[in-house]
Amino acid sequence: MIRYEYSENGYQGWGAARGRFQDEFLVRLFRDMLRIRLIEEEIERRYHQDQMKTPIHLVIGQEATSVGCCAALRKTDLLYSSHRTHGNYLAKSGDLKAMLCEMHCRINGCVGSRGGSMHLIDKSVGMAGTSAIVAGAIPIAAGSALTAQLQGLDRVSVVFFGDAGTEEGVTSESLNFAALKKLPVIFFCENNFYSVQSPLATRQPPREIYKWAAGYGIASVRVDGANVLAVYEAVREAVKRAREGGGATFIEAPVYRFRAHGGAGDDSHTGYRDTAELKAWEEVCPIETYFRFLADAGLITIAQREHMHAEIMLEVIEAFDYALASPNPEEKDLYAHIYSD
Numbered sequence: 001m002i003r004y005e006y007s008e009n010g011y012q013g014w015g016a017a018r019g020r021f022q023d024e025f026l027v028r029l030f031r032d033m034l035r036i037r038l039i040e041e042e043i044e045r046r047y048h049q050d051q052m053k054t055p056i057h058l059v060i061g062q063e064a065t066s067v068g069c070c071a072a073l074r075k076t077d078l079l080y081s082s083h084r085t086h087g088n089y090l091a092k093s094g095d096l097k098a099m100l101c102e103m104h105c106r107i108n109g110c111v112g113s114r115g116g117s118m119h120l121i122d123k124s125v126g127m128a129g130t131s132a133i134v135a136g137a138i139p140i141a142a143g144s145a146l147t148a149q150l151q152g153l154d155r156v157s158v159v160f161f162g163d164a165g166t167e168e169g170v171t172s173e174s175l176n177f178a179a180l181k182k183l184p185v186i187f188f189c190e191n192n193f194y195s196v197q198s199p200l201a202t203r204q205p206p207r208e209i210y211k212w213a214a215g216y217g218i219a220s221v222r223v224d225g226a227n228v229l230a231v232y233e234a235v236r237e238a239v240k241r242a243r244e245g246g247g248a249t250f251i252e253a254p255v256y257r258f259r260a261h262g263g264a265g266d267d268s269h270t271g272y273r274d275t276a277e278l279k280a281w282e283e284v285c286p287i288e289t290y291f292r293f294l295a296d297a298g299l300i301t302i303a304q305r306e307h308m309h310a311e312i313m314l315e316v317i318e319a320f321d322y323a324l325a326s327p328n329p330e331e332k333d334l335y336a337h338i339y340s341d
C-alpha cells in the first residue's frame with residue numbers, strides 16, 4: 001500500500017497554522033479546493049451526455065496541490081501544466097466560463113475551441129501554457145524562466161507534471177539547465193504513483209523522486225500533497241528562493257487521483273490498483289481532512305459549508321448554461337490562427 005504523510009507539519013501540525021495565517025486565508029483555501037471538486041464532479045456527471053467534445057483528466061483527490069501552490073504565486077507568475085490541467089487553471093484564476101466553452105468546443109472557449117481540456121490557457125492570469133505530451137511543458141517553463149532572468153523580470157515560472165514526467169529525457173535536460181543558470185523556476189511533480197495504469201515500481205527503480213532531482217544540484221523537497229498548507233509553505237519558500245536569485249526548486253508532492261486516469265468514474269476494478277489503496281487515500285481526502293481542521297478550529301460550520309456549496313453550484317450551473325448556449329465554430333474559423341510565410 002502506498003501512502004505518504006508529511007510528518008513534521010502534517011495533519012497534527014495544522015493546529016499551529018492558526019497563528020501563522022489569517023483566518024480568511026485559511027477559509028479561502030478550503031473554498032478554492034471545494035470549488036474545484038464541485039466543478040470536477042459536475043463535469044464528470046455530465047460527461048456521458050457527450051456534449052463535451054474533449055478527453056478529460058479529472059483532478060478529484062488532487063485539489064490541494066493546485067490550490068496550495070497558486071496561493072503562493074502572483075498573478076504575473078507563470079504556470080505551465082500537462083494534460084491534467086483543470087485544477088491548475090482554476091486555482092490560477094482561469095475563467096470558468098471560458099474553460100467550459102473550451103470543453104464544449106465553442107468558439108469563445110479559452111483557446112478558441114482549438115485545445116479542449118488538455119490545453120486550458122488564460123494568459124490574463126498567468127495560466128501560460130500546457131502540453132499533452134508528457135513533460136512537454138517542462139522545457140518551456142525553464143525557457144520562460146530564462147527569459148525572465150535575461151530581461152530582469154520579477155517573475156517566477158512553475159510547471160506541474162506527473163511522476164511519469166520525470167522519466168522523459170527532456171526533464172533531465174531542463175533540471176540540468178535550470179541548475180546551471182539558477183533559473184527562477186519551480187518544478188512541481190504531482191506523484192500519484194501511476195502513469196495511466198502502470199505503477200511507479202514497474203517504471204522506475206526504487207528511489208525517492210525528490211532525491212533523484214536533488215542530484216541535479218537544485219533544492220528539492222517532498223511535501224504532503226494532500227495538505228494544502230504544507231504545499232503552500234513549500235511553494236512560498238521556493239518562490240522566495242527564485243525571486244532572490246537562489247535558483248530553481250523541485251517539489252515532489254505525493255497525491256492520489258480518486259478517478260480513472262482519463263474519463264469519468266473510477267477504473268480500479270480493472271485490476272491495476274487495489275481498491276483498498278484507493279479507500280485509504282480517500283480517508284485522507286485533502287478537502288475533508290482540511291474541513292475537519294477548520295471546523296475543529298472554529299473557522300467554519302457545516303451550515304457555512306453548505307452555503308458555500310450552494311453558492312459554488314449556482315456559479316457552476318450558470319457557467320454550464322453559458323457554454324451550452326455559446327456558438328459553435330464555423331468553417332471560416334478553421335483558417336484563423338494559421339500562419340504561413
Ligand SMILES: Cc1ncc(C[n+]2csc(CCOP(=O)(O)OP(=O)(O)O)c2C)c(N)n1
Pocket residue numbers: 083084132133134161162163164165192194195196261
Ligand atoms: C511523450 C508521451 N508519451 C506518452 C503519452 C501518453 N500518456 C498520456 S498521459 C500519460 C500518463 C502520464 O502520467 P503522469 O505524467 O504521471 O501524470 P498523471 O496522468 O498521473 O497525472 C501517458 C503515458 C504522452 N501523452 N506523451
